[in-house]
Amino acid sequence: MAPCIAILGTCDTKLDELLYVRDCLLNTHRVRVKLIDAGRTPSTHPAIDITQPTILAMSASHAGPSGPLDVSTLSRNELIKALSDRAAPIIASLAATHDLHGLVALGGSGGSALAAGVMSRLPLGFPKLLVSTMAAGDVGSFVGESDVAMMYSVVDIAGLNDILRPILDNAAGAIAGMARAYHARVNAGTTAASLEKPRDGERRTKRIAITMFGVTTPAVTKARELLARYDCTPYVFHATGAGGRAMERLIAQGFFDGVLDLTTTELADELVGGVLSAGPHRLEAAARNGVPQVVSLGALDMVNFGPRASVPERFVSAGRTLHEHNPSVTLMRTTREECEKLGRIVAEKLLMAREGNGTGQGKTEVWVPKGGFSLLDTKGEGFWDPEADEALIRALKSALKRSGEAGQRIRVVEREEDINHPEFVAGAVHSLARLMQLNPAKKGSVDEQRASGL
Template sequence: MSASTPTVLLIGTCDTKLDELIYVHDRLVSQHGIQCKLIDVGRNACAHSSIAITQADIFANSGLPAPSDLKALPRGELISTIIQHTIPLVATLHEKQEIHGAIGLGGSGGSSLCAEVMRAALPLGFPKLIVSTVAGGDVRAYVGETDVTMVHSVVDIAGLNDILCPILENAAGAIAGMAHAQHSRNAQSVPSPTTGMFRSSPGDKRIAITMFGVTTPAVTYARELLSAYSCTTYVFHATGAGGRALEKLAESRYWSGILDLTTTELADDLLGGVLSAGDRRLTAAAAARIPQVVSLGALDMANFGPMDTVPSHYKARNLFKHNPSMTLLRTSPEDCRTLGRQVGERLKNGDPGITEIWIPKRGVSALSVEGESFWDPEADKALFASVKSALHGSKVRVVEIDKDINDKEFVEGVVYRLVDMMGMSKVENQ
C-alpha cells in the first residue's frame, strides 16, 4: 500500500478485545484495501503483529510523565490516565495527515475512552465511529457536541459470533468509505490551522445561527437575506448538542459572527429538560470577542420526552404535546425572570460594539404569539424586564421591536445589524 491509500486508526483494549479488533483490522486491510493502525489502550500491554502503536508507544510519545504503575490504578483513574496520554498522540497523527478515519470498539468504559480521545483529538468533519454496547441507549455523554457515529453492537463485544461479525464488517465498511472521503479532502483542500476543518470557499465569513422548529421561519428568512453577502451560514438545531457545538467552535474563534436567535437551551438547563446545552451556553462568543446579535427564541419552553415522562411537579403547568416523543412546558413568569437574568449576566461583559440583544415583544416563538398555546404576556414581560435589569450599568445595547421573532421586519433588523457589526457589504451582481 502507498501514501495514496487511506489509513484508519483502530482504537481498543487489546487485553480484552483482541480477537474482535483483529477481525476489524483484517476486514479493513483485506476487504477494503485500507491501511490500519491498531492502537492498544488496554490496562495490560499486549504483543501482536497487528498492533501498530503499543501501550509503551502511547506513554513514550504523549509528552506527559508516564504512570509508575498503571496496573494498580482503579478503573476510572486508569481510563482517565490512558485518555490523557492518548489524546496528544492521536492529535499528532491527525495533524500530520497520517490517518483519515478512526474507529473504536468497546463496552461502557472502552466507549468512553474512545469517545473522549476522538472528541479531543479529532476535529468536526473527521470520520469517527465507535461500535459500542451502549449505543442502543442515551449516547449524549459519548457523542457530546461532536460528530461521533455510534453503532450498537447488540451483543457484547466478547467473542465473535454470527450476530457480532456482520456488525463489525458493516462498521469496517463504513469507516473505510469515510476514510476515502477524508483522504480525498486532504488532497483537495487546505485545513484551517485552528480547527483542522476545511473552508467551504476561501475568504468566506462564517456565520452561526441557532434554530428551533418554532423559530424556523425566522432562520429561513435570515439565511435568505445573508445569501446576498460573501458568507457561509451554519444552522445549529438548539437541541443541546447544537448549542454545545456552537460554543466549542466559538472558543476557537471559528465564527466570524453569530446570529443567536434561539437561546431555548437555557430553559432546559434551568428546568431539567432533555435539551440542555449546559451552563456555559451563551458565554464563548463574548469571551472570544465575536460579533453577535442575540435574541430570546423559544425561551417560552423547556422540552421533555413523552407526556408520561414529564416530572410530576410539572403536571399542573401549561404543557403542549409537540409530537408523541416530545412534550413542551411553558416557562412561568418566575422561570422567565431567572432566564432573563442569565441572558443579561452572560452578555453584560461583552464588547458593546459587537454585542446586542434584540427582544421580539410580540412573541419569542411561533407558540407564544397571541392566540397560540404559549401566549403569556405576564411571562414575556418578566423575561424582557429581567434581561434589561441584568444589563443595568452595562453598555451592551438592548433593542426592543414590537414584532414577534418570526416577523420579517424583526429578522431584517437582526440580520442587518449583524452584517453592520461584521463590516460586510452585499456582493455585487448577486
Template sequence: MTGQKPVTIVAIGTLDTKLVEYLYLRSQILEADPSINVILIDAGRAAIQHEAITVSQPEVLKASSASDGSLESLPRGEVVATMIDGAKRVIGDLVNEGKVHGVIALGGSGGTSIAAATMRELPLTLPKLIVSTVASGDTSSYVAESDITMMYSVVDIAGLNDVLRAVITNAAVAIAGMARGYAVRCATPTGSEVRKKCVAVTMFGVTTPAVTVARQRLEEMGFEVYVFHATGAGGRSMERLLREGRLDGVLDLTTTELADELVGGVMSANEERLTIAAKTGVPQIVSVGALDMVNFGPKDTVPEKFRDRKFFEHNPSVTLMRTTSNECRELGKRIASRLRANCVDASAIEVWLPLKGISAIAVQGQAFYDNEADGALFDAIKAGLDGSGIAVKEVDADINDPKWAESIARRLVELVNSKSKG
C-alpha cells in the same frame, strides 16, 4: 488517490481483551482498500505483544500525564481515566501532524468510554466510528457535541461469530470510505477561492419561520450559514465551533436551552452557553427565541412537581411547559450576566427583543401568550445590561415576523463586516 499521501486510519481499543476482534477489523479495512495504513493503538489495562500493534499499551501509558508508569494498583475508573489521557495525547499528536483520516473503535462500555473521550477531542468532520454494545441506548454521554458515528454491535464483542463478523465488516468498509473521502477533501486545492464568512443561527420549531428568512438572506449576501437545532447538543456544538475559531458571526435567535438549564428540562446545554462569542469578540446578535418554554419528553415523563403548570403537547414525544414570570426574570438576568461577564467588545454584541411574542405559540391568541412573563424577561435583560455598552434593541414585532428576520440578518452582516474591517 494517485499522487496523494496514503490514507491512514487509527483503530484504538483495549487489545488485552479484544485483540482477535481488532485483528479482524484491521483485515477487513485492508480488504476494503489494501493501500490504507492502519495504526493500531492499544489502550488496554494489561500490556500485550503482537506485530500488528503500532502503539503499544506501555507507550500509551507513558504518554499519560496521570500515570506513574503502572496500572496494577488502580481501580477500574482510574485505569480508564489514565488510558483516556494517554490516548488523547497519542492520537492528538498524529492528527496535528496531518497523519490521520479516520478513527475507529470496538468496545463495551469501558472501551467505548475510552474511544469516545478520545474522539470527542478531535476536529469535527474527521471521520469517527465506534462499534459498541451500548450504541442502541442513550449515547449522548459518549457523543456529546461531536460527530461520532455509533454502530450497535448486536452481539457482545467477545469472540467472533457470523453476526459480529458482518457488523465489523460493515464498519470497516464504512470507515475506509469515510477516510478516503476525508483525505480527498483535505487534499483538494482551494486555489484562489475566497473563503466564505461563516455564521451560526440557532433554531427551534417555533422559531423556524424567522430562521428560514434570516438564513436565506444571509446566504444571498454571500455567507455560509450553519443552523443549530437548540436541543442542548446543538448549542454545545455551536459553542465548540466558536471555541475552535470557525465562526465569523452568530445570530443566536433561539436561546431556549437556557430555560431547560434553569428549570430542569431535557434540552439543556451547559454553563458555557452564551459565553464563547462574547469571550472571543465574535459579532453576535442575541434574542430570546423559545424562552417561553421548557422541554420534556412524553407528557407522562414530566416531573410531578410541575403537574399544575401550563403545557403544550408539541408532538407525542415532546411536551412543552410555559415558563413563569419569575423564571423569565431569572432567564433575563442570566442572559445579561453571561454576556456582560464575558464581553471583550461590547460593540460586537447586540440583544434584540421581539415585543409581540418570543415564539410561534407565545403570540397573542396562542397557548403560551403571557405578556407579564415576557415583560419580566425583557425588563431583566435591559436592567442587567444597563451601562454595559451592549446595545438592546426593542422591536414591535413577534419573533417570526419576516421583516424582523430580514432586519436582524442585515444587522448581523453589518457587525461582521465592521469587525473584518477593524
C-alpha cells in the same frame, strides 16, 4: 497511497474482534491499518502497531513523553482517563499530519468512554466510528458536541459469532468508505472547514453561527435568505443542548466571525431542568471573545422534555401548561418567575465581556420580539403569555441598566413583532451585518437590501 485507519481497543480483552476488523480492512478494503492497544494489561501481538506502554509513556499534558505511568494503583475510571488522555495526542498528531484518515474503535461501556475521549479531540470532519454495546441507549456522553458515528454491536463484543461478524464487517466497510472520502478531500485540499484563523493576507468568506428550533424555523429561514446577499456563510445549529455546546466551542476556538443567536431556549432547560440544556456556559463565548453578536429570546417561553409521561410529576401536579410537540417531545411553558430569572441570566451572560479583555463591549445587541418568542407564543396560541414575556424583558433591561456603562454598551432593540416576523428578522440581520461590516455578495445587493427594508 491508500488511506490509513487506526483501530483502537483493549487488546487484552477484545484482541480477536480487533484483529477481525483489521483483517477486513487490510484484505477486503485494501487500506492501511494501525492497531492501537489501550488495554489495562499490555499485549504483545505482532499486529499491534502502537502498544499500551507507548501510550502510557506519553504526557497527559500533550507535551511529549513523560516516562512510564504505573497503572497498578489506578481505579478503572482513573485508568480509562489516563489511557484516553495519553492516546489522544498520539492519534491527533497522526491525523494532523494526514498519516491517518479515520479511527474506528470497539468497546463496552469503559472502552466506549475511552474511545469517545479520544474522538472528541479530533477535528470535525475526521472520520470517527465507535462500535459499542452502549449505542442503543443515551449516547450523549459519548458523542457530546463532536461528529462521532456510533454503531450498536447488538451482542457484547466478547467473542466472534454469526451476529457480531456481519456487524464488524459493516463497521469496517463504513470506516473504509469514510476514510477514502476524507483521503480524497485531503488530496484535493478540501478537507472540512479548518478551525484555524486565516493567515496574513488570506481572504475567506465570513462565518456566521445561527441558532434554530422548530418553533423559530421561519425566522432562521428568512435570516438565511437575507444573509445570502452578503459575503458570508451561515452555519445553523439546532438548539438541542449538543447544538449549543458545539456552537459555543467553535466560537471560543475562533471559527466564527459573528453570531445570530436567535434561539436561546437552552438557557430555559438549564434553569428549570429540561432535557435540552447546553450546560452552564451557554451564551458566553461570543461575549468573552469579542465576537459581534445579535441575540434574541427565541423559545425562552418553553422547557423541553421527552414523551409526555417523562415530564416530572412536580410539574404535572402543579398544573403547568404542556404541549405535545410530537410523540417524543413535550414542551412546558415557562412561568413568570422563571422568565424573570431568564431575563437576568441573559443580561449576566452578555455582560461577561467586561470580565474578559473587554473587546466584546459595543459588539452586542439584543433584539426583543414583544409579539412573542416562538410560534407557540403568539396571540391565540397555547403558550401566549404576554405577562410572563414582559417579566423577562423587564428583568433583562433592569439588569443591564444596573450594570452601568457596560450595560449601556449593549443595545436593546424592542420590536412589536414576534420573533418569526420577516420585519423583525430583517432588522436583526441588518444589525449584525453592520456590527460585522459585511460586504455585499454581488453588485446590486445594496439596492436590493434597501428595497427590502434592510
